[in-house]
Amino acid sequence: MSIKLIATDMDGTFLRDDHTYNHPLFDKVFRQLERHNVYFVAASGSSFPRLQREFKDYVNKMIFISQNGSVIHLGNQLFKSFSINQEALARVIHILDRFYGPNDINQLVISTSEKSYVDQGMSARDFEIVKLFYEQVERIPDIRKIFLQRPSEKFTKISINFANHIDLKNVAATLDGYLPPSLIMENSGFNTDLIGNAAATKQNALSILQHHFKLRTNEIVTFGDNENDLGMLAMTTQSYAMRNAHSIIKMQAAHITQNDNNHDGVLQTINALIKNNH
Structure with a gap:
């Protein structure tokens, strides 16, 4: 063999x-x-x-x-x-805001094939952690409006690192029923879920x-x-x-x-x- x-x-x-x-x-x-x-x-x-x-x-x-x-x-x-359509991306942001507050999510990262974006308000410590895994990272004024500010960008993945008090099993149970069928969510370890195109x-x-x-x-x-x-x-x-x-x-x-x-x-x-x- x-x-x-x-x-x-x-x-x-x-x-x-x-x-x-x-x-x-x-x-x-x-x-x-x-x-x-x-x-x-x-x-x-x-x-x-x-x-x-x-x-x-x-x-x-x-x-x-x-x-x-x-x-x-x-x-x-x-x-x-494999890109995420803008409507599906907006849906994910809406769902996260509905179920989780600022103390529940440490890092929210939205990426294209070559670059990643985070919110301007992300702490210096979390920003350094994100850079370790994503390298090319840009802060923007409001990550939740990225799909309106950059309509021509082809976004490929959303990464959510949850605070330690959040159980990822509960996250999956909560979000699975609300995510658009075009998307898939997978646990990537380190209390992080990745959401992307269902084929990705x-x-x-x-x-x-x-x-x-x-x-x-x-x-x-x-x-x-x-x-x-x-x-x-x-x-x-x-x-x-x-x-x-x-x-x-x-x-x-x-x-x-x-x-x-x-x-x-x-x-x-x-x-x-x-x-x-x-």
């Missing part, structure tokens, strides 16, 4: 808890993947500019699924994106890449740790839940990594797979 493509989630999976990774080991592994013509895909809930920064020396040789599947890049080139999932993005590169399902390896990775993990018999993943994620994956995300779990597993498959 040969491997042609490896797709891995980022935070909690490929990246350590401090958002770093083992650069020397990655360079060694990446060279081996190149030698065997294996595509390497970074699949994340965060933005493409953030992934560009994380992999600045490898961007042109990698594939990126960002914003939970809303945006796909082949190297630096935008390959496909990591699983669908990976399926698009599978079709584009004419790959068989058993030629794809996937890694993940959270709810938004489940579809991707279910695609292939070569799926790996992280040692540190929730038990539900481990039950859905075909395998569990020997090491967790803080001990190079993804890279160590890829190393072993290369030795065994080539």
Whole structure:
């Protein structure tokens, strides 16, 4: 059985808890993947500019699924994106304002394929956190009027980081019945929900890449740790839940990594797979 493509989630999976990774080991592994013509895909809930920064020396040789599947890049080139229509975006903002107050939401981020926007009133601390995950971030006077102020923009994702006293299970129960059918909401970890086009999932993005590169399902390896990775993990018999993943994620994956995300779990597993498959 040969491997042609490896797709891995980022935070909690490929990246350590401090958002770093083992650069020397990655360079060694990446060279081996190149030698065997294996595509390497970074699949994340965060933005493409953030992934560009994380992999600045490898961007042109990698594939990126960002914003939970809303945006796909082949190297630096935008390959496909799924936008949210303005009416649906306005509906989401209305629903959030109806059920949640300013003390319930820490960060509200609205993104295009290349840029993200936040409210002018966001705290300096929250703004720094948002920049870590989205990189290209602009403050605007009123985030709730963005769809009126920028009618020609193609928005791709809404990210809501809720305060610790908000239970995401209750959020899902509350919002699911009110979201337009054209949208999907997924838990991205860290008490954050991502809302985007219903077709914009990591699983669908990976399926698009599978079709584009004419790959068989058993030629794809996937890694993940959270709810938004489940579809991707279910695609292939070569799926790996992280040692540190929730038990539900481990039950859905075909395998569990020997090491967790803080001990190079993804890279160590890829190393072993290369030795065994080539």
